[in-house]
Amino acid sequence: MIDLLYKKSYFYNLPQELIAQYPTANRSCSRLLKINKNSNSIEHLVFSDIVDFFKKGDVLVLNSSRVIPARLFGYKLSGAMIEVFLLNPINSNEWTCLVKPGRKVKLDTIIKFSEELSAKVVRYAEEGARVIRFSLNGFENNEVNQRVLMDEFKKIGKIPLPPYINRNASETDSETYQTVYANVDGSVAAPTAGLHFTLDMLERLKDKGVIIVKLLLHVGLGTFRPVHEDNILLHKMHSEFATISNDVADIINHAKDEQRRVIAVGTTTVRTLESFAENKRVSYGSKWTDIFIYPGKEIQIADALITNFHMPESTLMMLVSAFAGYDLIMQAYKEAVDNKYRFFSYGDACLIY
Secondary structure (H helix, E strand, C coil), X not given: CCCCXXXXXXXXXXXHHHECCCCCCCXXXXXXXXXXXXXXXXXXXXXXXXXXXXXXXXXXXXXXXXECCCEEEEEECCCCEXXXXXXXXXXXXXXXXXXXXXXXXXXXXXXXXXXXXXXXXXXXXXXXXXXXXXXXXXXXXXXXXXXXXXXXXXXXXXXXXXXCCCCCCCCCHHHHCCCCCCCEEEECCXXXXXXXXXXXXXXXXXXXXXXXXXXXXXXXXXXXXXXXXXXXXXXXXXXXXXXXXXXXXXXXXXXXXXXXXXXXXXXXXXXXXHHCEECCEXXXXXXXXXXXXXXXXXXXXXXXXXXXXXXCCCHHHHHHHHHHCHHHHHHHHHHHHHCCCCECCCXXXXXXX
């Protein structure tokens, strides 16, 4: 008997060659596995076909977070190279970061990134991370505009591709690893389900009478964090910052009241909606969320989910299993492998409804 609280239940065999290393030439030309959880049926389409799925009055919910160039390379005063991976801002002049080589980076270590940008390690954080305080032109960030600091990151930083993409980031990744609608800096990994949409597709959906709204969840490194515990209930999720505006909450609640469909783009969008959900309505505001969705948890808001394929034994496999049902998801993933779909961030997509 399958125990859905056991990590190994979410394992599937994935040949390495099916992990996409590059995006498709055209965003909307990815393949689409259409999964109907009511009829337990599966169809094979092209992503651009998804426009036909929508009807007037549907609410399409997007995550507007934009990936920042989170990989910074600098030098200690001794000349030794250090890699700093930005995780999340604490305040106007401090960030939690991963640093390599971690054990050799002590408190008060000075790191020089460029003529303008430097930093000091000021305290330790959880799981080997460090808190570093940035300075621009000798002034700490609380004395300069935070946008100026982000502009400096964009000058010297690299887009943080996921660990299963076995190559260095290129100049084109700064465009292809962003959704076309991203407009709020803050993620260290892309909400990748949205990578398949083009501006033209979004206009076509608007012309059909689809209502498109945006919320925000800044994707953290925890999206790639493996589940180490055999019992998934012992797994600790990393917190991520999420926001839903009053207007967006009203639009979604009005749709639910009128039994119009709410269609979420990405697991980050589902997690945000559920973080603000109570009695099948969403509230508005901002919060740090560590919500963990797995089979047995009710999905209150989203009626359909557009998502990519997820890593074996990951929390996202557990989320889609909660959304569609475990047996159907495992059947769909086997069919995707058999039909040589492309997996993970730059891979193909699923529509679950």
